[in-house]
Amino acid sequence: MRCEDCRDAISARMDGEDPGVEPGTVDRHLDDCAACRAFAERAAHVTRLARIRPAEELPDVLPGLLAALDAGESRPAPPRSRRSIARDAVRAALAALAVGQLALALSGIISATGAGPDQFAGASMAHFSHESAAWNLALGVAFGWAATGARRSGGLVPVIGAFVALLVALSALDVLAGHVTAGRLLGHLPVIIGLLLLLVHARLGGDGRDTTADARGDGGVHHRGTELGGPRLGDGGLDGGLQPSAHHRAA
Secondary structure, X not given: OOHHHHHHHHHHHHOOOOOOOOHHHHHHHHHHOHHHHHHHHHHHHHHHHHHHOOOOOOOOOXXXXXXXXXXXXXXXXXXXXXXXXXXXXXXXXXHHHHHHHHHHHHHHHHHHOOOOOOEEOOEEHHHHHHHHHHHHHHXXXXXXXXXXXXXXXXXXXXXXXXXXHHHHHHHHHHHHHOOOOHHHHHOOHHHHHHHHHHHHHHHOOOOOOOOOHHHHOOOOOOOHHHHOOOOOOOOOOOOOOOOOOOOOOOO
């Protein structure tokens, strides 16, 4: 038996593990090898010292921890910024508009049941009411989605903006031609207000993006990659939309 194998077996036996060889083989090697006997004695001595060593006194950290917790509870909450208050107000208004648009959608579906069979451009008035109800439902869902503070809700602006632009232009032509009443036009006001709120919401960073230097809190200092037109962390670039934990100018 080699000395290396014998010493491995001795260490395993002291640790309560399987030495991997017959115990008699280790003992016979120890009878013939003075070096391994000395190793076994030193290992036993070190093991005994480690196991019977008295426990060290450690400082009691509990009082300090409890004091720190009490201090944290008594510390007043930091004041909310005007940006945060404005963002919550815009979200509340979007939520109210969402409820209104959903009510309009339900009203359109109900009113379509009494529509006559008159047809225009291959569809009955009931079908036109259903299409209008579907648009109102979609707008209500969009405003509700933005009101939750969902990320990337600013992507709703181009779609709803195009809808509002065409609606305003066609409504102006209908007013000049006398094809629409004032009451009907007032029904378009919520979606126009909703578009304005979405623009303000995106400006305030309500869709997960802080668009001003004061929102970043770094005085306008940002990554060199942004200055060169490259993707920035937090804008859906390199990290898939995660916000950076700090901003440093590259050397």
